Amino acid sequence: MPGWVQLFVVVAVAAAIVLVAHLAGVPGRWAPLVIGGALGLMTALVAGAPRREDGEG
Known part of the structure; x- marks a missing residue:
């Protein structure tokens, strides 16, 4: 979507x-x-859980 x-x-x-x-x-x-x-919760829901990089561990 446009800005x-x-x-x-x-x-x-x-x-x-x-x-x-x-x-x-x-x-x-x-x-x-x-x-x-509320905005923080919405941001967390939209962003989702943090993901691991493939190169770690």
């Missing part, structure tokens, strides 16, 4: 997370923690 589409998707997902956190009643000072955790 601008990727940027739009990331911003849209972040906005959705903010909306869900707001509707769930998360206090404003905790919102960055919730958003960061």
Whole structure:
């Protein structure tokens, strides 16, 4: 996908997370923690587990 589409998707997902956190009643000072955790989890799920190089061991 082009870079601008990727940027739009990331911003849209972040906005959705903010909306869900707001509707769930998360206090404003905790919102960055919730958003960061959710985006970190999404990154880990997309990236997958680390792989070993063929030359190791």
